[in-house]
Amino acid sequence: MKKEQRTEISSLGEFGLIDRLTKDISLKNTSSIKGIGDDAAIIQAEKRQVITTDILIEGIHFDLVYTPLKHLGYKSVIVNLSDVYAMNATPKQILVSIAISNRFSVEAIEEIYEGIELACNKYNVDLVGGDTTASPKGLVINVVAIGEQEKEKIVTRNTAKEGDLLCVSGDLGAAYMGLTILQREKQVFLNAPDANIELAGDNYIVGRQLKPEARKDIVDFFAEQQIVPTSMIDVSDGLSSEILHICKQSNVGCQLNEEAVPIASETYNKALEFGIDPINCALSGGEDYELLFTILPSDRSKVKQHPDISIIGEILDENLGVKLFTKGGNYHDIISLGWNSLKEGD
Amino acid sequence: MKKEQRTEISSLGEFGLIDRLTKDISLKNTSSIKGIGDDAAIIQAEKRQVITTDILIEGIHFDLVYTPLKHLGYKSVIVNLSDVYAMNATPKQILVSIAISNRFSVEAIEEIYEGIELACNKYNVDLVGGDTTASPKGLVINVVAIGEQEKEKIVTRNTAKEGDLLCVSGDLGAAYMGLTILQREKQVFLNAPDANIELAGDNYIVGRQLKPEARKDIVDFFAEQQIVPTSMIDVSDGLSSEILHICKQSNVGCQLNEEAVPIASETYNKALEFGIDPINCALSGGEDYELLFTILPSDRSKVKQHPDISIIGEILDENLGVKLFTKGGNYHDIISLGWNSLKEGD
Structure with missing residues (x-):
């Protein structure tokens, strides 16, 4: 939160905040048909899909005393992409839910999103949806990641054999x-x-x-x-x-x-x-x-x-x-x- | 929390808790290939998909003074299925992330899951994944819902015409x-x-x-x-x-x-x-x-x-x-x- 400007989240409201956070997002993958802005995102999967979710809670999974917000956004995406790769699949889409208390400014939330978008760009993943809401205290980030792979190449945990x-x-x-x-x-x-x-x-x-x-x-x-x-x-x-x-x-x-x-x-x-x-x-x-x-x-x-x-x-x-x-x-x-x-x- | 027994969540740990909560879950939809128990769930979509997520925060979206936990679990699913139906699609899978403080017992979490499973059964939806973790304070539920529909029948918000x-x-x-x-x-x-x-x-x-x-x-x-x-x-x-x-x-x-x-x-x-x-x-x-x-x-x-x-x-x-x-x-x-x-x- 180094930036000097402080815009109160309440001055934008939910839809204003979402507009501001997502204005620069464009879709990279052909399977991402429609992203943010409707009741749901639309996906045309080309292969079998894998889907995973992780929730990160302030005070349990991260401590803002030593975690820069941009890093937090980045890491919240990475931990989910890691689960997709662990299935031998390629991540294509993410959805991000954030709950924030009013101690955070719009600029602070933008830093989180900078990290999220950095990870999306590096790993060629589309941010297609999510939810943004108030929290009485603390910060919560839930990320969902969706990936694809051919049926025969998806790898699970339960198929190791003696001698491997x-x-x-x-x-x-x-x-x-x-x-x-x-x-x-x-x-x-x-x-x-x-x-x-x-x-x-x-x-x-x-x-x-x-x-x-x-x-x-x-x-x-x-x-x-x-x-x-x-x-x-x-x-x-x-x-x-x-x-x-x-x-x-x-x-x-x-x-x-x-x-x-x-x-x-x-x-x-x-x-x-x-x-x-x-x-x-x-x-x-x-x-x-x-x-x-x-x-x-x-x-x-x-x-x-x-x-x-x-x-x-x-x-x-x-x-x-x-x-x-x-x-x-x-x-x-x-x-x-x-x-x-x-x-x-x- | 009417039940008399109180099992501490800490006595089971994350994996023990997940095992207990999900032991009776079976998959109903043919598109749900693999549910809980790996890094990610596996889905074989038969049509175009829609995907949506909503996060519910204690003190913002619900008040446990008058919200029974079973109702809360049920409603957390319904609000997401409603978004899927709003695309004219049929919901098939959900993922549920729950963050809980230690003021909740295992029995309390089971009540939330009873509501979640009731909604899944009523709407013919599979619970295929999620995340369960600690919270320093308060209860957080994030639900993701995935639905399907033929490309031509998906309905968005931006296609109303004069005279409709x-x-x-x-x-x-x-x-x-x-x-x-x-x-x-x-x-x-x-x-x-x-x-x-x-x-x-x-x-x-x-x-x-x-x-x-x-x-x-x-x-x-x-x-x-x-x-x-x-x-x-x-x-x-x-x-x-x-x-x-x-x-x-x-x-x-x-x-x-x-x-x-x-x-x-x-x-x-x-x-x-x-x-x-x-x-x-x-x-x-x-x-x-x-x-x-x-x-x-x-x-x-x-x-x-x-x-x-x-x-x-x-x-x-x-x-x-x-x-x-x-x-x-x-x-x-x-x-x-x-x-x-x-x-x-x-």
Whole structure:
């Protein structure tokens, strides 16, 4: 909210606000027949569709003390696109509902929309509808994303088979360490508002928390290489939680090799500085928005070419359980300690 | 929250709660390929689709002092189905995001879901996805509805033509009077918790507020009679606001005949009792969820057969403006005083 002008939302009303926020939006995809401005958007799907929704609540999913509004808008879209990519599909449309209290100005809402439109442009997605309303307190953003893929290429969580290789894109745990740093700096700021906030040097991990990306490039790589993963999920609640989802729904076991889990050096060092075992950032931290997937062993050589995909384990018979094989040569059961906004103590 | 048992949400966690809430859900529509349980739902659309979303916020859209949770769940679905019917389409799927504070028990959330499932069963719609999360305070429900219709039969707001007849289903203003009564009784209750709440005799209007229905029957009637309205919108913000949407987007004028506007006798009498001009309940009250539409003059005789459709005016040239022709024989400009959660003073 750096801009100096402050226009009260009440001076525009719902329809005036929607007009102002959406005046520059044009539709990019041929399947988007009609966007904002009627009782509903109109879509002509060309393939089978996938549809997902996520709700972000101030005080639960984000803290405006350290989250710029533009980043928040961007991230609210990304977390949904990530779910679409996790189905091996291409996102085409989003709808956005925003509830806002009158402590926000029109300019503040415009910053959120700038982030939303930035994500739409980068990922070639159309904003086709939504809802804008008042909130007595706090900010709520609900995003719906719709994607498309041919029937045979949609990938679900429940189709991993014994012998498949377990893979993950990118690196894990950085978003969690980024959040840890932001929360520490918030405390410093609250205790001494004039103190210098030290985020320099932590750009990578803080960026992973505040401005994540969805792995469009990995889904594009699958298409180019004619790979169809045997199962896939996005890593939003921590690696442990996602592996357990795949194994439980596919009725299989798994061995995860600690040594193979990709952790960026920035994450690793920062974890040690905070006295956290780096592997736990990957296993139980959330919001990485990487893709966790299984492939046929025959696709190993294709996947090995890709510098940003790691083979981290193997799918086993269900009776062998879901195990972490540690660097020390021990086996531990993988249990879910993932980020979970409803669990006790979180 | 009449049930005696109280299970804390934190004792189940997000996935446990979702499992419990969705265990009895089965898919009814052939276009619903996969529902809850993956990163996204999968849909195989058979026709062109329409998609809409509405967010309901505690303290803005509903007051739990007089709104039973089951009714709230039901209504949150209905308001979205109404938007789908307003496109002359048939709803097929919904997704529901709920954010809840820990003042709610699992049993309370189950009551909301009972209402959601009741609406799904009545309107033959599948609940295929959603999100469930914590809220620091208050209850938020976001519903997305997806419907289908042949390309040629989808009806938008911007296609009314001079000479078309303006029609509305059902009667108007009752939901607004229902809300007025509930707010009065809430005040009585807050001032004297032991006082008798007098709602008997007002069942119709209170029911229109707490448990509205969507006009599936009208869209079915159009199909049977081979009527395709020339434009359509649902009445959620009051008749004035909706007429202005049609006229503005279609670049036409309109004459609305006060005498023809359908107002139930219960609404009429209650409005007089509260010192409100009954026509204003219809023009500016909201949440009727009736369908406002225009038809070709040649469809007049078909529409006249239907006991629950009123012809309330005529579409005119744009230069003639948007006018109310009063019972007293005067013309007034129609201006939007509709319910608008973001406008000043509302």
